Amino acid sequence: MIEQIILKRIRLLLLFFIVSLFLSGLTAIPVAPELRWLLKHLPADSMAATLFQIVLEAYLEVQNKYSFLLYGYDWLAFAHFVLAILFIGPYRNPAQNIWVIQFGLIACVLVIPFALIAGYLRGLPLWWRLGDCAFGIIGFAVLWPCYQLIKRLQTIQSFPFSPVQYAWL
Known part of the structure; x- marks a missing residue:
């Protein structure tokens, strides 16, 4: 009974994570429409709007002159899709595929120095x-x-019987 509850919680967390990764990948594809939408909804005089306007202009210039560089966005999306697929393993069999969760945790930690340094x-x-x-x-x-x-x-799966059942030993 408790095993099923734990399994359900694990699967809900992983489903959220998988869907989030997939959606994050999808956002790497329609960059110009997303930037236009942001600019439409941000205060025009904000620092964010100014920066996003510059990003949009640069994106459009690259699209017009050097569209092959945007292939990087396609690969960014692809990487998110592949990582989402990776987490199907622990969704199906969490105990056997805990290494994927460990990999994910390490990757999440590494995002921080990478974003700070590369940014x-x-x-x-x-x-x-x-x-x-x-x-x-x-x-x-x-x-x-x-x-x-x-x-x-x-731990639960390594003990097929409850502790009460071992009490007589």
Whole structure:
């Protein structure tokens, strides 16, 4: 009974994580429409609007002159889709595939220094880099309880009978 409850919680967390990864990948494809939508909904005089306007202009210039560079966005989307597929393993069999969760936790931690360093080198403002760091923090916040639940599930599965059934020994 408790095993089924734990398994259900693990699967809900992983389903959220998988869908989030997939949707995040989808956002890497229609960049120009997304930027236009953002600009339409941000105050025109805000720092964010100014930066997003520059990003849109640069994106459109690259699209017009050097469209092959946008192939990187396609690969970014593809990487998110592949990572989402990777987490189907622990969704199906969490105890056997706990290594995928460990991999995910490590990747989430590494997002933070990568975003801070690469963002700095590319001249991105701190608020943008912190926004990117939030992806690692949120991912970790989803995967950590999942990891703990899998460890608990492994313990339960290693003892096929309840402790009460061992009391007579």
